Amino acid sequence: MTIDPSAWTLGAAMNPIRVTIWNEFIHEKSKPEVQAIYPQGIHVALSDAVERHLGDAVEVCTATLDEPQHGLTDELLEGTDVLTWWGHVAHDRVEDDVVQRVQQRVLEGMGLIVLHSGHASKIFRRLLGTSCMLRWREADERERLWIVDPSHPITEGLQGDYFELPRAEMYGEFFDIPAPDELVLISWFEGGEVFRSGCTFRRGKGKIFYFRPGHEAYPIYHDENVQRVIVNGIRWAVPSGAEYFGTGRNIPQALSPIGKKRRG
């Protein structure tokens, strides 16, 4: 499905949305069962999906852990409207100064989509201030994602009041995040847990969307509803709004007159 660009986005996006898909890219090279699902890597699967849905309305590029600066150069970040993040076993191999630069770009307005195990990434934890930890289990169980905010553009085009994934890794509460600004999706798991699976946060001028589904051992990023939510998330996270003032500013001259006062 190609969506006409005229149907999109919060921001002044006359121009294509510039999306960067970041992937740790380790499991796909070392585990045959993951390679079978994502032969070129999760980032390429996601990149293909985003391009298929958004067509000319998007320009996608990818970056991975093993590239210099993990592929996230100043130049690339400056030219990124929305960054998606997937990592799992190598969060601590992400350099702190890269994390610092990504955080700064988010504050300046770059959208950030954090996927699945990215909950434990340095960048997510730094932006949220909590452990971001959770319960988990790999037991081939059914997940059902319920829409709890049908007004939210991230749910655009979903049919019915939920969608399902037949086999998924379980993530359960307590999910140690700040109360999200908006709670969009809650997951039900066959084995007995629930999870806040679609959450938005704002930091500075940047919009952040955490979306739970997606384990390397399941073909979840090939699922049409999952792709739709990610694409909607990207559109929603496009920079919008007013100028960002993120530094201390001394304003010695008052805007309105201040009366003289006697010291006590």
Add this chain to the structure above:
Amino acid sequence: MTIDPSAWTLGAAMNPIRVTIWNEFIHEKSKPEVQAIYPQGIHVALSDAVERHLGDAVEVCTATLDEPQHGLTDELLEGTDVLTWWGHVAHDRVEDDVVQRVQQRVLEGMGLIVLHSGHASKIFRRLLGTSCMLRWREADERERLWIVDPSHPITEGLQGDYFELPRAEMYGEFFDIPAPDELVLISWFEGGEVFRSGCTFRRGKGKIFYFRPGHEAYPIYHDENVQRVIVNGIRWAVPSGAEYFGTGRNIPQALSPIGKKRRG
């Protein structure tokens, strides 16, 4: 300024946004000083402004208190994406069944922009559940509106960290509303008060934006920044998201198997 339609909206708005501008339309017919500012009524001034900013991306119509059903027939409401509301001295002349139908349409997804003295309208109070009352004073004082959420699309295109209105009626806290879902603008008033001037709320599938400025005795709706915020609010409030389920639904058949249990 005409904004290209390709730059817009959260929803699937390939088609023009259908906006209905509702106005009480009393002061403009009875007070010469108001007539001087809004010779054809506030609704026509707003309508002109929205059309000027959005061009072909919008279809605007107006409705007023004195029309049958206050102009808000089922047919018009069904064909409205976003309704704006201005009223002041005749809130209690709005029929309850019209209020009921507007509320239902908001729950179903129609956007609602409540302007200035519309804070005391039946529809706003019914959707919010509080008195929606406030402090006020007419004293020709300066208002300065500060942006407290620069990530919000409603602030798109505003320059700097605030904008000013040289002469305004004062509205002050405590403004008896539920905590807004998003607080976008806070006003400073020369005479000493503050006010939460740009607030969003969600009810059902509908998005609501309250925007303070605009008194009949000041040319505030001719101000460019005020127009920009209203236009941004309309774009933001366009229906989006998933299907709305607003009725009780008995679902006798479980989605997943339920084990037999012995009664205690």
Add this chain to the structure above:
Amino acid sequence: MTIDPSAWTLGAAMNPIRVTIWNEFIHEKSKPEVQAIYPQGIHVALSDAVERHLGDAVEVCTATLDEPQHGLTDELLEGTDVLTWWGHVAHDRVEDDVVQRVQQRVLEGMGLIVLHSGHASKIFRRLLGTSCMLRWREADERERLWIVDPSHPITEGLQGDYFELPRAEMYGEFFDIPAPDELVLISWFEGGEVFRSGCTFRRGKGKIFYFRPGHEAYPIYHDENVQRVIVNGIRWAVPSGAEYFGTGRNIPQALSPIGKKRRG
């Protein structure tokens, strides 16, 4: 000034909390299976539980639908710190002027605990502005309530990360409420749904807690965890804070000087 430790509640509650337990009280008189569980009515079971937990710290009284003014006289409401509400089949028999008075008292600061099927009561819908409707099923299924805000006083004393009810009526999303100010508990149901089961809202000076569990056909109000949450909710909802200003106030005299301006 020394504050007695007994004042450390949210409110200035040196004195006992005055709780009124309201019950529709219909099923218990007409259905033997309900009578077996609540022989004197749900209100008496709740009243006993609250007294058992809070002892001298509380004064409890009850009121039911069939009493004059449904038992909710001005005098009683004036003397109530926290009102709990249970209704099911007779919501539309509650008089509008009683609803109006309860709403006014909530705005003035009276706490309100809405239980289970009270989601469809006039008072809850009026305070929230939405339909408050939901999915439901009676199928003897297991419910597991997960704590998603362990910082909240309403969860005080709960053990572990969830508690269970072996057999319950199901309530599922979409629950048509405004986004709650605080989301405390999410339910998992055996048959496949999730539900926002513990939600807080503020209206005026009043604090509102919606708590899902409790069907007339299950002994849920005899469950210790359920009682604990209700008791915590009552303590949390005790009036606190500053003076409530819920009427329009004209303040002709500015607090700070306003400069003279020339009319445009």
Add this chain to the structure above:
Amino acid sequence: MTIDPSAWTLGAAMNPIRVTIWNEFIHEKSKPEVQAIYPQGIHVALSDAVERHLGDAVEVCTATLDEPQHGLTDELLEGTDVLTWWGHVAHDRVEDDVVQRVQQRVLEGMGLIVLHSGHASKIFRRLLGTSCMLRWREADERERLWIVDPSHPITEGLQGDYFELPRAEMYGEFFDIPAPDELVLISWFEGGEVFRSGCTFRRGKGKIFYFRPGHEAYPIYHDENVQRVIVNGIRWAVPSGAEYFGTGRNIPQALSPIGKKRRG
């Protein structure tokens, strides 16, 4: 179980609240005009005020930058229910591992009251994830703090709809914080700015209150309303709620049965 009325606090605070007052303690030793206002340091002034208001209900101790580990040993932090933080010129002299331990204690439930220029402290910025920067001006101007949530226990005992400080340093928007969980106070400044002066946040099990007033060059911590808000904030931030789960937990055994599925 009968709960003693003295337990009606948010937490299980039968015992005195253990408060630790942290102060950078630099200006008071180097600037005579500051020494004149706070001869023993801001921490001692605050400590005296808290003890005067809470009497036996509190145990206060202080800690300062120059002590080993800045006075914040593991033992002290373990024994602290609520920590207050004042710093200004030496934020970067606070050791990262101390910040790390304070953050961990907040996540585990310790309350944190961040005062005035503490907005730029490492601990506040780490918990919030943003720059926490703002506009500022020292111009002897009047500040008026408006109550925008009269239901909040932090406003307990305040008279009227605002309180004033005759001379204050100005802090203005944009204040680069995440949208607060609760917005309690908004400041008006004579020179033309507004500021979100009383904000709450939750991180993990911990409750955080940011309160703006208080500059070393003004006797603001001797003001009765300011003291009252700080004391209310301390009482509100006392640990409460359920157990905190802040580590990843693998739960291999499902709570409810999971059906066998066929791969692919």
